[in-house]
Amino acid sequence: MTEATEAPQSTESASAATVVASTRDELRAARAALTGTDVAVVMTMGALHEGHADLxxxxxxxxxxxxxxxFLNPLQFGPKEDLSRYPRTFDDDMEIARAQGVDIVFAPTPDVVYPDGDPGVRVSAGPLGDMLEGKSRPGHFDGVLTVVGKLLHLTGARKAFYGQKDAQQLLLIRRMVRDLDFPVEVVSVPTVREHDGLALSSRNTYLTESDREVALCLSRALAAGAEQAAYGPSAIRRAARAVLVEEPLALVDYLVLVHPSTLQDVPEWYRGEALLAVAARVGTTRLIDNTPILVGPGGGRLDVFSQADQES
Structure with missing residues (x-):
C-alpha cells in the first residue's frame, strides 16, 4: 500500500460530502448510507501527494x-524498518480527500484492523512475493495482501485503484483477487512524476536536496532503456545500466527487465510487454521505480500494461 497517518478518534463530518470513520461500526454505518453498489476504493498509508490525488x-x-x-499497516514492515519514521499528515490528507470528492475516509488504528493482535492467519504472496522487493523485504507482501484482503471485505468496494509505480504489489493484488475470487476489479493507474521525471512517493520527503539530484538517475535509466525497446532486451538493459553506473551515490539493489506476470527475466528473443524496474538506496532512503515497455519493432514506453496481459 501507499504511505502513513494517525487515525481520528471518532466519526465526524469532514465536509458536506466526506465522512471519517475510525471503527468498523462507523465504517459500516457510513457505507450503508451510500446509495447503490458502485463503490471504488483507494488504499493508502497516508502522507498523500498528487499521485494519490490522481488515483x-x-x-x-x-x-x-x-x-x-x-492505514499504516504494521504487518508489511520488517524488523529493520522504522514504522514510526513514516510521516503523519492527516489534516493535509483530508484536504486532498475533500478536494477529490471522497465519500468516506476509513482511518482505523491497528487494533481495529487486527482486533486480536498479530493475526494467526495471513494471505501468502507465494513465490512471486519472494522476488525483487520480496528479497529485500521478507514477508512484506504477505502483510500487504493480508491487509488489502481485509480492507476489500470491510469496504465492500467493487473497484480498487492502484498505482503502476508499485508494480509488484499491483501484480500480487491482481493475483490474489483472481485466485481467491474476490468480486473486485483491480484498476492500474500510470505513475505520476515530477516535472523532472522523479516518481512521486511519500519517501521523497526523506531526500536531501543533493539526494534528490542523485535519485533522478532512476527515472533517467528507465527512460534510456525504453528508448532502446525496438532493439530487444539486451539493448534495453545495457542502456539503463549505463545511466546507473555513472551515479556512484545510488546504491543499486536491482535493475531488471522481466515478464509482467511472472517477474522472470525475459530472454533476448522476447517480444511483447515487459517491466523494466529498478530499486536503489539514495542516502538513507530506498527508492523504487519502473516503467512498462513494449519490446520489439515499433515498441517503446507504455503507461500501463494491457488488460489482457494483466489477466494472464
Whole structure:
C-alpha cells in the first residue's frame, strides 16, 4: 500500500460530502448510507501527494462513490524498518480527500484492523512475493495482501485503484483477487512524476536536496532503456545500466527487465510487454521505480500494461 497517518478518534463530518470513520461500526454505518453498489476504493498509508490525488480522481470518474483508506499497516514492515519514521499528515490528507470528492475516509488504528493482535492467519504472496522487493523485504507482501484482503471485505468496494509505480504489489493484488475470487476489479493507474521525471512517493520527503539530484538517475535509466525497446532486451538493459553506473551515490539493489506476470527475466528473443524496474538506496532512503515497455519493432514506453496481459 501507499504511505502513513494517525487515525481520528471518532466519526465526524469532514465536509458536506466526506465522512471519517475510525471503527468498523462507523465504517459500516457510513457505507450503508451510500446509495447503490458502485463503490471504488483507494488504499493508502497516508502522507498523500498528487499521485494519490490522481488515483482518487480516476476512482471518482469511474464510480458513483469513493472510499479512501488511510492505514499504516504494521504487518508489511520488517524488523529493520522504522514504522514510526513514516510521516503523519492527516489534516493535509483530508484536504486532498475533500478536494477529490471522497465519500468516506476509513482511518482505523491497528487494533481495529487486527482486533486480536498479530493475526494467526495471513494471505501468502507465494513465490512471486519472494522476488525483487520480496528479497529485500521478507514477508512484506504477505502483510500487504493480508491487509488489502481485509480492507476489500470491510469496504465492500467493487473497484480498487492502484498505482503502476508499485508494480509488484499491483501484480500480487491482481493475483490474489483472481485466485481467491474476490468480486473486485483491480484498476492500474500510470505513475505520476515530477516535472523532472522523479516518481512521486511519500519517501521523497526523506531526500536531501543533493539526494534528490542523485535519485533522478532512476527515472533517467528507465527512460534510456525504453528508448532502446525496438532493439530487444539486451539493448534495453545495457542502456539503463549505463545511466546507473555513472551515479556512484545510488546504491543499486536491482535493475531488471522481466515478464509482467511472472517477474522472470525475459530472454533476448522476447517480444511483447515487459517491466523494466529498478530499486536503489539514495542516502538513507530506498527508492523504487519502473516503467512498462513494449519490446520489439515499433515498441517503446507504455503507461500501463494491457488488460489482457494483466489477466494472464
Amino acid at each position: 482518487l480522481r480516476r476512482a471518482r470518474e469511474s464510480a458513483e462513490h469513493v472510499i479512501l483508506t488511510i
